[in-house]
């Protein structure tokens with residue numbers, strides 16, 4: 027955790043300095059800017075996540091707009107992206123034929139139809155990156171009927187403001203260079219961690235659903251602040267900035283989370299009084315919440 031803590035509130039370039047050894051080793055293999063100069067990346071499904079990723083990779087200079095393609099069944103979604111970022115809109119099949127890297131960003135329930143539509147255009151020189159929650163790479167391979175290099179990714183909603191947490195798992199045919207490319211894309215919208223695919227249900231329960239838990243906790247604190255006299259606007263500002271500040275401190279500090287907590291908890295003081303109430307069951311409740319999300323992720327995976 028300490029290594030990751032150094033980098034949360036930093037820019038893409040600063041994060042590259044920290045994780046750069048791994049990336050540079052692999053990017054150098056092709057030439058430093060191979061991604062920005064030669065490859066084309068295509069996003070199928072131009073919704074929230076694809077928009078966040080496109081914004082991030084343009085901002086970080088990993089790709090220029092001319093190398094970014096996108097397709098969507100909704101003309102409005104694709105028009106918005108074209109207007110905002112100058113990317114090229116295509117049909118799904120055209121996009122597959124023209125891209126080196128294909129990011130599948132449709133909802134899980136649309137993935138079977140999509141894969142059946144594009145499978146004849148997909149070949150083993152493509153790199154497929156799927157962000158569809160709960161869809162195993164084996165399922166994608168079996169529909170495509172071929173062994174294509176693939177990376178499965180579980181991002182989270184803070185990617186929309188370039189503060190995401192994405193876990194990446196490498197498929198059987200994917201190389202270290204494929205993983206380096208995928209990491210560079212998701213580093214443009216936050217932090218990354220590499221995991222085995224079997225850990226994806228755990229990842230979903232922790233960082234995938236995590237923003238929901240944090241928002242719930244924020245809502246509880248805002249309600250409690252209002253109950254002791256603060257107005258809603260000020261209460262929200264106090265709570266949101268407190269979460270942001272505490273998160274940045276946790277990332278940048280050399281101290282553990284427990285030590286940071288102890289540092290704001292004087293014996294007999296106000297924080298100690300508040301924490302005494304949390305100690306009546308917050309950890310146990312959090313444990314149950316994460317286990318419930320984990321079980322649900324496993325169940326949903328069985329039904330896909």
Ligand SMILES: NC(=O)c1ccc[n+]([C@@H]2O[C@H](COP(=O)([O-])OP(=O)(O)OC[C@H]3O[C@@H](n4cnc5c(N)ncnc54)[C@H](OP(=O)(O)O)[C@@H]3O)[C@@H](O)[C@H]2O)c1
Pocket residue numbers: 070071072073074075076097098099100103118130131132133134136139140157158159180181182183234
């Ligand atoms: N949002 C998150 O926080 C988050 C986090 C982790 C993972 N994910 C995963 O990321 C993926 C995208 O999520 P999102 O929130 O960005 O979804 P979204 O905003 O609904 O975007 C998906 C887009 O794909 C379009 N689409 C559906 N079928 C298509 C097809 N056959 N060909 C081309 N486009 C098609 C959809 O159109 P219609 O609306 O008309 O169907 C929609 O415009 C999902 O698989 C989700 O599980 C999202």
